[in-house]
Amino acid sequence: MLLQTIVSDFYDVVDLIDNSDQLSHLMTEFCGIAGIPFFALTHHTDFSLNPKDAVHLHNYPPVFARHYHQNGLMTRDPVHRASEFRGAGFAWSSLDTLLNLTTADANFLQEASNAGLGDGYTVPVHMPGEHTGSCSFAVATGIVFPRDRIPLVEALGRFAFEAARRLAGAPSIRVGSGGYLTDREREIVILLGRDKSEKEIAWILGITQVTVNDHLKHARQRFGVHKSTALLICGIVNGFITRADFL
Template sequence: MPFARLIDVFEAKAGLCCNDRDLKVLLDHASRELGFDYFALLHHASLGSATQRLIRLDTYPPGWEEELAARALIGADPVHHASLRTNIGFAWSELPELVALGRRELEVLERAKRFDIGNGFTIPVNIPGEPAGSCSFAMRAGRDLPVQRLLCAEQLGAHAFRAARRLHHYTGLGRSPHLSRRERECVRLLAAGKTDWEIAGILGISVETAHQYVKRARAAYDVVSRAQLVACVLRDALVSFDEAIPPTR
């Protein structure tokens, strides 16, 4: 099947999947059509977690997760770390350009080879307010990546994760509550580290009024602390990291 047609067919069928098993079978077939031996579609926090809400579909060799757990390497996977450093797909051979590879990270890669997991290609999936995730396609040890098919793999991974989000009820989440203009102004200044007294001076309002605006914003997000409020508005992109973090000199 032509690869462009493969992606179209996969997208249509993925939208009809009713459970993880159906999606796993569909993705396994499509990934093998592209020439890959394994895939892993998951929220990174799903490793070592029994929470069914988290996405976890993979065809890695049995015992791989147990190996990571036994050697306390869950959380040290450099592929997962690199997924937080780029917005496009990357081959695992590019890992040194994306993250520092320390002893534990190199051990993960070495252990993978012992499970016949060689080179791979990963598509990051990072959605504000949701657990970090990715879709990886991998080869058996000693086999080369199908380089000319990586763009198709990137599209396939994106469609697959969208289908998994639907099955796990993540679609439609993350809708931020409405804040008034003054509440947004106060929250932006709060995120920049300003006190109520400083916010009042900047906006030309009383300290009590500034305090009430922040309090109403906390209530809108249903959080109990200012730190939680700042985390929420950063997640929802109401405040950018550039606004909240002072520039380095």
């Protein structure tokens, strides 16, 4: 019952958060209630390049966080690598069954353990047009991650990451915003997703390139985006097309 209450309470207030300090405090409080002291919400990218709209919020031990960034480990993190091909969450203790761990990976995990990060669980997040992201939770070194908390962290992780995306300025495209694709626009956007040029699309569909441009212009205006390639994301998010359409 406690787990359901935590998830329900978090869901009720997460959209009211208006800055990252509030989100960090909320995550710390809820994780403390669940007996899981550490969390990290992040996109898997090199933050030394100051990427726009990227999520990066955590309460990991400062010594490990400094070591992590100073040595550029975000692009070599085995947890991040495993997230690339996972839809559901996974325990760090199972990494050796998901990846062929290298000596460098083993050293990385040992450094995390030495800094106080013990067993953990990561919830991958895949958003069209963005770097893979994740929400990770960890207990202290020497503690076994509580398996009965896995449903809790799966839900908390996804709610929290979406809140972090919003605070970081990531684009928000919502169903019901007035955007839609006509049948012809859908055909054109799918062909864009197959890497066809507007000239090629016109030839394939037996229409002029001007007509293709007009269809794309009207669709962009409807969704409020400036690039035709953004219509791929709009179409996927709103259910007009699927990734399978691009295969």
